Structures are given as C-alpha cells and as structure tokens.
Amino acid sequence: MTTTAAATTLTPAAEAYLQRVRKALADLPEDEQEEILGDVAVQLADLAPATDTDLETALGSPEDFAGELREAAGMGTKPTPDGLWSALGRRLDEFRNRPAIRWWMAQWVRLRPYWLATRGWLLVASISVIYNGDPFVRFPLPEVLDEAWVGGAVVAALTWLSFRLARSPRRGRFVDVAFTAATLFYVSITLSGAFPLTQSVDELHAGASYRGLLGTDGPITNLYPYDLDGNPTQVLLYDQEGRPVLTRPELRSGGYEPLVSDGTLIIPEDGGAIAIPLDENGRPIPNLYPQEERPSPYRGVQPTIPTTTTLQP
C-alpha cells in the first residue's frame, strides 16, 4: 500500500506523524519505505480516531519510532548528516514543529486530495484564459486547440498524472514540484489580470510607445482631407491637448504634415506620391479606398517638411 492511500483515511495528526516517520526513513529504498509505512499507517488509522491521546505520547516521537524500527529490522541507524545541511535540517524541523506551522500543515494534509484533484484543471484553465481570453465556451471544459473536448482530455490526463505523481513521492518529486509551480504560476497570472498575453494590434499599439496615429490595422501613415465638394483641402489636425496629430511620429520635429490642395501633396514616405483617382471632369474622387500609392520624383522644397512631391494630374 502507499501513504497516499493512507492519506485519504488518516487524520491530519496521524498523517503528520507518518510523514515524520517517512522522513526518518528517507535514506532507505523507496519500496522498503512504502512497505514499512503501509504497516504503520494501519495502526495510526486505528489509533488516532479512537483516542484523544497525542500519538507521540502513545508511540514516542516519530524519529524514535523509526530508530527502534530500524534496529529491529537490522537496517542500522540513519546516516547523520553534518555541517551546514545538518544545521539547516534542524532549524527546519524546529520550524515545522511550531504549533502554528503544524496546524497549517494539518490543514494542508486535509485539503491535499482536493488540490490533487483540481490542479490539472487549474493549470489548463489558467493557460487557456491567458492565451485565449475567454476559454469557457463549454464550462467547465477549457478550450485547447480551440476545442473543449481536447481541453477535457488534457485535464483528465493531468488529473491522472497528478495522483500518480503523489503516489511516487521520490521518483516523481521533481515533476510533482514542477507541476505545482507551473499551476501556481499560471493561476497567479490569471488572477492578477495580466492577460491575455496575445494582444490585438490595437491593444499592442495602445500599450506601446508608438506615438503616431493608429488605425485598426496599425499605424496610419497619411491622411487625405477633402472639402464638401470633394476637392483635396488643407487642414491642421490637433489632438485634445493641442498637440499636432502626426501620422508618422518620426516627423514630430518637423511639426505636422499638411496636405495642400494646390497640386502639392506632402508625402513623408521617401518622396512617394498618392495617385488620387479623378472623375471625368478631372476632379479627385473623394473617399475612395484603397488608394494606390506609388513613388514619384521629389520636386519641391518645404523648409519645415522633410519631402514634398507634386500631385500627379
């Protein structure tokens, strides 16, 4: 039998006692430990609920109990570590034996089965919340690969793994700790609200240092204002704080970029020009998108503007 099986039936005090015996036998082969602890767990299960007597009073300290057992089994005494680790171990034991810590440890032992049963779901659900935003189309199944049934299968596999790891505390300890750490990490991120990690372009730009004008598909590189008659016109655009609206922030030192209606169109992008479609009367057709952008030769000088071009007829 295993102590996991025992853990489901032992009282917190008995489980704590058993864990201290396990620690005192930690140098023995794992199979041997499990065999011994399986025998001891039966007695603890019988003793603990039937009496209010402290187990240490009835059986002696777990360390003494393990020492006597070793002697009777011909297993020798536990190797005594020395130096820094020994001192740290003693301090840790003293810490664990404090009443408050023992109380919390007992609560943890009581709640541990629930943790083992739910941590797989917590891990998958947290990751799903973080990366998918809203993962619960079919609550409580989180979506994995956009499928709730895949999420359910992953949760089931992780739940099985969770209990399996708990039953092999030595071999699976590293994986068990990694499992717990990953779960706590992603759950804490989820609870902190710092998600989703994948952002839309809007969110990315809104939170970034980009200071130009943004549209739904990214930075707006130019604006083409027209009057009510459909003719290109010249405007000055400012934001709510009186700052010039820039379509390209690298031009901030040059003020703003005007669009003129007299045939000169300011194109800040390497001398390119916009070919504005014209109607049969030669007038530009307003609000027609997409407009083709093509390069044209640089033809003028604007002292405060990096580049100017002439509107093509």
Added chain:
Amino acid sequence: MDTTQVLKGLLDTAVLAIVAREDTYGYDIIRRLREAGFDGVGEASVYGTLRRLYRGGYLTSQIVPSEEGPPRKYYGINAAGRDLLERSTKTWTHLAAVMNDLLDLTEEAA
C-alpha cells in the same frame, strides 16, 4: 532484570508463532503479543521484526483491502519460516529447561 531486552531476543520466535496460527497484519500481531503478556514490546520493534523476517524469506505478504481504514498487509508463514520456528522452539525449550533446572538448584541451595 531488563525484560525489554529479553523480549527483543524472543520477538522473532513470538512473531513467527502468531503468524503460524493464521495470516494477520502488523497491528493485530502487536495486540496478540500484548494479550499474551508481552506488554513491554514496542510497536516499532514488531514492525521492524516483520520486515526483517520478510526480507529474510521467512514470511509471505499480501495486501488485503479493509473497510475500516487503509489496506492491510497480511503476513503469512512459509516453509522456511516454519523451519525457523521449529528450530527456535527447540532452542527455547532447551534454554528454558536449562534455566528452570538452574533456578531450581539455586532455590534448593537456598
């Protein structure tokens, strides 16, 4: 006289004798030992003895589910265990006879 030390020397034989009657588990063996008068025997000593006898190839074991708690490991005796029990019984009988004779002579002398 330190009875604990004497009991430890006899524990192997006592445990084998109990298991030879019927398969049973560690805690029940402790209870039977105490009912038989081995009050001073420690639980840990019994568990350690069981493990040593099992590793020595004198006992068998099997897990049996229990409705009252964790599954219990029932120990049973095998041929090697019975042989050991038989030899231990002879040794004990001989030693007990020698001790009785010795103590009777002592009493007579007194």
